[in-house]
Amino acid sequence: MTSVLILYMSRGGHTARIARRLCEHIDDAGGRAEMMDLVEAEHEGVDWSRYDVVALGAPVLYGKYDKSVIEFVTRHRTQLEAKPNSFFNVSVVARVPEKSTVAGNRYMQKFLQLSPWRPRDLKVIAGKVDYPAWPWLDRFMIRLIMRMTNGPTDTTAVIDYTNWDDVRAYGTHLLTLR
Ligand SMILES: Cc1cc2nc3c(=O)[nH]c(=O)nc-3n(C[C@H](O)[C@H](O)[C@H](O)COP(=O)(O)O)c2cc1C
Missing domain, CATH: 3.40.50.360 (Flavodoxin domain)
Structure with missing residues (x-):
């Protein structure tokens, strides 16, 4: 085995x-x-x-x-x-x-x-995007990255892309x- x-x-x-x-x-x-x-x-x-x-x-x-x-x-x-x-x-x-x-x-x-x-x-x-689980600074930073890369920016979003x-x-x- x-x-x-x-x-x-x-x-x-x-x-x-x-x-x-x-x-x-x-x-x-x-x-x-x-x-x-x-x-x-x-x-x-x-x-x-x-x-x-x-x-x-x-x-x-x-x-x-x-x-x-x-x-x-x-x-x-x-x-x-x-x-x-x-x-x-x-x-x-x-x-x-x-x-x-x-x-x-x-x-x-x-x-x-x-x-x-x-x-x-x-x-x-x-x-996975999990804005609610992320500390506020990560949430803020990742939202900026997402805005630049056409990703989700709604900070209530939980999206499993796997x-x-x-x-x-x-x-x-x-x-x-x-
Ligand atoms: C602080 C932080 C920074 C991240 N930076 C990037 C990134 O630069 N590029 C990317 O594609 N995903 C990024 N992500 C998304 C993560 O790769 C994704 O959420 C992953 O599922 C996290 O896995 P984990 O829950 O095992 O830590 C980031 C997530 C977090 C929380």
Whole structure:
């Protein structure tokens, strides 16, 4: 049975939800999956020998990745590259079809510039707009960004742009990585 570790960083919980769904889909498809956030992985350690495939996901926050993400992939590059591996990013800009591909998503290109880890597989996933859940400064800043990029500006909006069928397909795909 193929066993998959989904490592993730999540600020607002949506990437965590994606990781959880991936685990469910992998289990449904006959694999075995576990999820672990980067804080646990860094502080408690990872028993890499338990997994056949490793995926790591992170949201785009103000055009960047949380520094814990780049620190983790820098520190654990060798372990990540030792088995089939994949990186997925989560961003609202990926709601736009031409920005939902690896080539068209500049945040994916940015990750590849910043990360010494060279993932064998890459995936772009659209995230969630959740104005009511965001602190006022984030709400204000993201509204400005959305205004410039023709996104939603209604500060009561909660919009889940994630294509959950595609998340299912990605979960199954992870089981096929060699
Ligand atoms: C503070 C903040 C900054 C964000 N900046 C961007 C951004 O620059 N580009 C983008 O496409 N999405 C941006 N987003 C949207 C997030 O990538 C999206 O909400 C994602 O689902 C968040 O995942 P999380 O809940 O796991 O943290 C931002 C969200 C927040 C809260």
